[in-house]
Amino acid sequence: MGKFDGKVAIITGxxxxxxxxxxxxxxxxxxxxxxxxxxxxxxxxxxxxxxxxGGEALAVETDVSDDASVARLVASAVAKYGRLDFAFNNAADGHRPTPLADISLEDFDRTIAVSLRGVFLCMKHEIPAMLAGGGGAIVNMSSTAGVGAAAGIASYVAAKHGVLGLTKTAALDYAEKGIRVNALTPGPIFTRPEMEAANVGQWVPMKRMGRPEEVAAVAVWLCSDEAAYITGAAIPIDGGKLARTA
Ligand SMILES: NC(=O)c1ccc[n+]([C@@H]2O[C@H](COP(=O)([O-])OP(=O)(O)OC[C@H]3O[C@@H](n4cnc5c(N)ncnc54)[C@H](O)[C@@H]3O)[C@@H](O)[C@H]2O)c1
Known part of the structure; x- marks a missing residue:
């Protein structure tokens, strides 16, 4: 028996x-x-x-920046499995490093639409489905770039700061209604070969990148009853990066 037996989880991205x-x-x-x-x-x-x-999974092609698409995602989950308990709102768009004044309006709007409005739309549709089932837990994906900044990625930094604002506010809105809402602020996680080539891990106190599984495990834990008193939090998974002042 798994600890989430019978529970339904949406994972974006x-x-x-x-x-x-x-x-x-x-x-x-x-x-x-x-x-x-x-x-x-x-x-x-x-x-x-x-x-x-031996598990159970449904794939739903979705654009998280599109209201109707996200509504369809949540409706498909409830139609197939009858409820919604957890959501990991993880999808975001890439970004090309560009100084702020050179970022095109289209690129700025696209980053905000996917990485910030997408998290808003997901929660907007997930929360009523969770309330209908008596509660739930949401984990939103931010970044160390949601706490501090890095040069050249203004729209990403703005979106990830915004995700923390949405997370804290939603946590307060639903604190008495049985829905916990938290965020993750990972440092560099090895998801693209060029990150290794650029030796991104050297900038981290632990001198390595994180692994996707090390982030996934925290999302699972935050949804579990072991984290029952945690809401509105932003959890670093960053090898010590945010602990450092210089
Ligand atoms: N990898 C890192 O170093 C790192 C660090 C901190 C935070 N993050 C965040 O973690 C999340 C996942 O990062 P990753 O490196 O695994 O990304 P990735 O590029 O490997 O995967 C991104 C996923 O998001 C999906 N996606 C993109 N646009 C979408 C849209 N409009 N609608 C639906 N899905 C969409 C893609 O299809 C893909 O499944 C992102 O929010 C990212 O900002 C990543």
Whole structure:
């Protein structure tokens, strides 16, 4: 018996990287997982992998920046499994390093639409479904860039700071209604080969990047009863990066 047996979890950005690791982690804890991302092939393959390992998974192609698409995602989860207990709102868009004045309006709007409005839309649709089932737990993906800044990524930094604002406010809005809302602020997590080539880990006190599984495990823990008194928190998973002043 897994600790999440019978529980239903939505994971966005689940086709690769941290989201795919979270899909596997929630499923191995026993949850019925609803995997969402833009592309459908890798998503369908992950759902198949989880089912082949004895779990239960549904893949729903979703654009988190689109209200109707997110509404369809949540409706599909409830139609298939009858309830919604957990959500890991993890999807975000990439960004090309660019000084602020050179960021195009289109690029700024796209980053905010996916990485900030996407988290808002997910919570907007997930929360009523959770309330209908008596409560739940939400984990939103921020970043160390949601706490401090890095040069060249103003729109990403703004979006990730915004995710923490949404998280804290939602935590207060639903603190008495049985829904806990927390955020993760990871440092560099090894999801792309070029991160290793750039030796990104050297900037971290622990001198290494994190692994997607190390982030997924914290998302699972935050949804579990072991974290029952934690809401409105931003949990660093960063090898000590945010602890350092210089
Ligand atoms: N990798 C890191 O170093 C790191 C560090 C801190 C925070 N984060 C955050 O963690 C999350 C996952 O990062 P990752 O490195 O695993 O990313 P990734 O690029 O490997 O995967 C991103 C996922 O988001 C999905 N996605 C992108 N746009 C979408 C949209 N409009 N609608 C639905 N899905 C969409 C993609 O399909 C993919 O599944 C992101 O929010 C990222 O900002 C990553």
């Amino acid at each position: 689940a086709s690769k990287g941290i989201g795919a690791a979270a899909g596997r982690a929630f499923a191995s804890a026993g949850a019925l997982v609803v995997l969402a991302a833009r592309g459908s092939k890798a998503l369908a393959e992950l759902a198949e992998e989880i089912r082949a390992a």
